[in-house]
Amino acid sequence: MNLFKKLTLFILCTSAFSLSAEITVSKIFSSDMMLQRDKAVTVWGTADSGEKISVKIAGQKHETQVSSGKWSLKLEPLKVSGPHKMLIEGSNKIEFDNILVGDIWLCGGQSNMDYDIRSYVNWGRKPHKEYTSIVNNFASYDQIRLAKMNKISTLPNQYDVPFVEDKTFKGKWMKASDNKELILGSSAVGFVFAKKLQADLKIPIGLIDANKGGSFIKFWEPPHALKARGESRPARNMFNSMLGSYAHGFPIKGFIWYQGESDAINLQKAQEYEKTFKTMIEGWRHEFKDPEMPFLFVQLASFERNPYMHGITYPVLRDAQTAALELDNTGMAVAIDLGMIHDIHPPQKIEVSERLFLAAKKVAYNKDIEFSGPLYKSHEIKGNKFNVSFAHSAKGLKAKSIELNGTQLSADKVQGFELAGQNQVFHPAEAKIKGDKVEVTCAQVKKPIALRYAYKGFPYANLYNSVDLPCSPFRTDSFEIKFNPNDAKVYARNLFLSPKLRKIKMTLAQKRQLVIIHDKHLNPEMEKKRQLLWKTRINAMKKYGSSSQEMIKAIANYDNFLNPLIKAIDSEVVNQGIFKDQI
Template sequence: MIKRLLLALVLLASTLHAEIILPKVIGSGMVLQRESQAAIWGSADPGEAITISCSWLNKPINVKAGADGNWLAKLKTGQAGGPHTIKLTSSNSIELEDVLFGEVWLDSGQSNMEMPIAPVSSAYTGIKDWESELATADYPQIRLFQVGNIASKEPQKDVQPGVLIYGVKVPPCKWQNCTPETVKHFSSTAYFFARKLHKDLGVPIGIIDASWGGTAIEPWIGKKHLSQAGFDEIARKGEDKPDQPNARGISSRLYNGMIAPLMPFTLKGAIWYQGESNQARPQTYKRLMQAMIADWRDGFKSDLSFYYVQIAPFTYKQNAAYLREQQLQALSIRKSGMVVTTDIGDLKDIHPKNKQEVGRRLALQALANDYGMKVACDGPRLKVMEIKDSKAILHFDHVGGGLTVYGGDELKDFEIAGADKKFVKASATIVGDKLVVGAPEVKQPVAVRYAFSSQATGSLMNKDGLPASPFRTDDWK
């Protein structure tokens, strides 16, 4: 009797198979990167054979789950368009419908990236013209995927709806067409970025939002890359802390819960708006950005383009110019670009409401650098300073149609110093593609600073309407 029971259990076990399981980001309505080898993955029984049939391919793709039950396949995608279907068959069958080919981007960062279009709380009170923007946000070929806010002690295999903070609705973690309803709680900056790309390129856009307000950069970097970049102490921080979904301040935990589960989804690039939570300790920010970008490029198995936003003027207690300087220096990172926001900040609100222009400027970076469009994407950037008599002559790159003034009739926020390192207010005059800077008190200039304070709103841009980054020519403490 016992032998028969054991035999029956063995026979029953042999007929049971774990079903194919897909991560949430692999689903109906998704956008796959056009003309690429797009990754899809999941889990099944170890050794289980899986057949993947794609409506645009002549032959099915066969893969087998590894000893750990995980499998991965690369799908050769074609030109922009759709809809397409993908059918996965093994012990069960899954059919993904309404799949488009287009351009896929990830957005991340803290509150200025997370800030939705509509007002949802005292922290997020709605962007400029939010009602009219929301009413017209109907773009069936812009697809939105919103990752839930969740921290994790270990890298996760899938994203989760997460916790409710700052009034942002807990997302369904699935691909959705962009409509006034689905985009209401979505990143406004990312939406305007996607909208500009969609209109200018005329192709479907997939945008994955993984952002969380009030977060520093360290939680967005995996432990391995923090250590490799020389941040061993930071990497170990919080090892003794419990695994809590709202532990957004602990190193690597947002990477584990919100970024790692998306890997290796095939992306064109990423956009990043963060820095406010690091402005009081700016010295290592460039190195942290290098570590994060290297981490994400490794995990997504792609040489991602990476465009980011320099923090806007605000009444910080410490001088945020040093954080902006680190962000400016991060332009040395390959395939990166930076958006300057000195002209569109709000000294009374750390969350400026003109997210339309932030998203547009980020899109200009992508259009110029990734899609070969002849559009200006950078404001004037200091190239070199020379001293002539009692004046400092500043030469710039990215002058576009020429240098000009914004916010008044005269250039402001310039300072100049001699060897005594005492800065005084300076006058600045545009002469062709150069600036001539001086002050009567400084007979022998040594250094110039521009908009080098937390609150400075600047005054210099090019005639393409893109402002110059704050800068200094010295490295004095």
């Protein structure tokens, strides 16, 4: 046989050998992983058709044969235990070690769930010390396992489990006790929730971190929810990759969810949220093959950067979230007292985690505790008195002394209630606590027909139960909610004004007049010139530095252009008397 034939035969033989595929297993399985107790876990992967596969773990051995290049088999449910080894054998061997069996929780949502502990360690205010202490105790968290998902969007069955793979998270399950960076990089809400559960239950806890800042709820709809809504085409979204890639065979204990800010961007989305949210919850349960799986969620915290948008859409979306409690095995953590008026990402996340933990103890673990703040139950109107009854009052209702946005609310006075008559105009009302009821009256409303509590983006309200959990916002009416996008746009306009005008607390009508004057002087042509001068200023700083002559000249050119316009705006505002005695 000549050399050419020998080489050809060698290549053919080695090629045939290489076509024999090694067995693989889904990426959801790894060393240091957590398996859900008391549920049958499916193990799955790929290999050559016809190949025999065996899986051994905790004294169990299961076998199957590969069909169409894929294999799967079910383990018998395991009790709390570990560490274990898992051995997968076929044409090759795959071995995982240090496996624990306990409860797995998935934390999902948008930025308020996504913000990691590092964000609050660096905050420099109240939560800094608490989170720093949590991080410094990392070595004690050996019974907590972390799985962090990459934030990608796919079609169904398009991608295997998208673990984050970087210097900290190695593309697999990780032991929380390995290093501080794992704690710093984990969801602040999710990790503290897991930490409290583990300390209370004394069992291993796994946390799947699957969330995306800025995401709308539609990005999390599973195929089942889309079918229920009549959608025939599969959607490319976050659920398919970050949950759907393993939901069919990898059981978990439950979900915690913090999302909705993006859907409060306008009234229509806020009003659609109730149906979408309920369908999503049922869809997640369907995909994980557990129709009773606990689903715990955070009601939107107080926030009202724009009262003509957030002041209207936030209360509506909170109503939609509260309506999800109609589904079995759901729990809501009210955060109405934990927000910041101008910051959509409030730092009081430890309290959020604690309230989710209380909900988990009741909903998921059937502990005999009070886990919720007061919820509206019913009402009765007698003359000018509006009597409201509440569920979850514990041992009674109370007004709590609390500071909100620099305003101190007293424990001697219940605040946050409003009453309306036939004209549908709401007025602040007086409230008296009587056991698990509140009697509400208002001098301006002789014949009340409707009541609202904390029904604003950022309400000043202080009704709590005896275990210090806040009352959820609510309304008894079904009046049409009106939203004027032009009002929201006017309020949000950033104007170039003198310091004395910027200090004025103006009405929307005054702001509208001011916008007209402002835009007359800074018309589209002048605005283009301003933007060009501003861009020149930015480029000078980047290229030459903040103290360079080029930068000093660019600043002077910008100020020389803008200052006369501001002066002209000031003069016309004074001449028109828009603010009269306010200046």
